[in-house]
Amino acid sequence: xxxxxxxxxxxxxxxxxxxxxxxxxxxxxxxxxxxxxxxxxxxxxxxxxxxxxxxxxxxxxxxxxxxxxxxxxxxxxxxxxxxxxxxxxxxxxxxxxxxxxxxxxxxxxxxxxxxxxx
Numbered sequence: 431x432x433x434x435x436x437x438x439x440x441x442x443x444x445x446x447x448x449x450x451x452x453x454x455x456x457x458x459x460x461x462x463x464x465x466x467x468x469x470x471x472x473x474x475x476x477x478x479x480x481x482x483x484x485x486x487x488x489x490x491x492x493x494x495x496x497x498x499x500x501x502x503x504x505x506x507x508x509x510x511x512x513x514x515x516x517x518x519x520x521x522x523x524x525x526x527x528x529x530x531x532x533x534x535x536x537x538x539x540x541x542x543x544x545x546x547x548x
Contacts, residue, residue: 434503434529436509439539443482443494455479460535467524485540489513492521505530510544522546 438458440531443450455475459465464473472481497510508527513518523545529538 431506431534432507432509432530435528435536436496436500436507438512438534439528439536440494440496440511442478443489444487445450445482446486448483451464451482451528455482459538460531460533461536463539465541467526468543470541475542485487489521491515495520497523497525499525502530505532 435458438454442451442454445454445501452475455478455548458489459475459478461475462473463475463478464471465478470481472478479487492513493516495512497512499508499510501508506527506529508525511524511526513522513524514520522543525544527540531537
């Protein structure tokens with residue numbers, strides 16, 4: 431289940447059409463979800479949508495993909511992700527820890543940035 435949850439999460443970050451992005455966010459996050467990282471602290475689908483839209487504007491044309499680490503127990507998952515051109519060296523690398531609700535959607539995501547553009 432954790433792999434599916436993270437794949438839906440990354441699909442939301444990669445959905446560039448606003449309507450498709452909203453649908454992907456609803457599939458990946460609970461309505462009361464919180465996303466927090468060193469640059470953001472947002473709540474709910476509207477907050478997540480605005481955050482993702484801003485990231486897509488800043489990193490136009492780049493794609494989020496799952497990194498090498500994905501580990502889960504109980505209702506918690508930790509995973510790495512990459513952001514970069516498809517098939518190339520990532521520009522940004524992150525490590526997130528998330529709480530998964532009973533329905534498989536993410537309730538809380540705590541993001542960490544391991545590699546950012548200089």
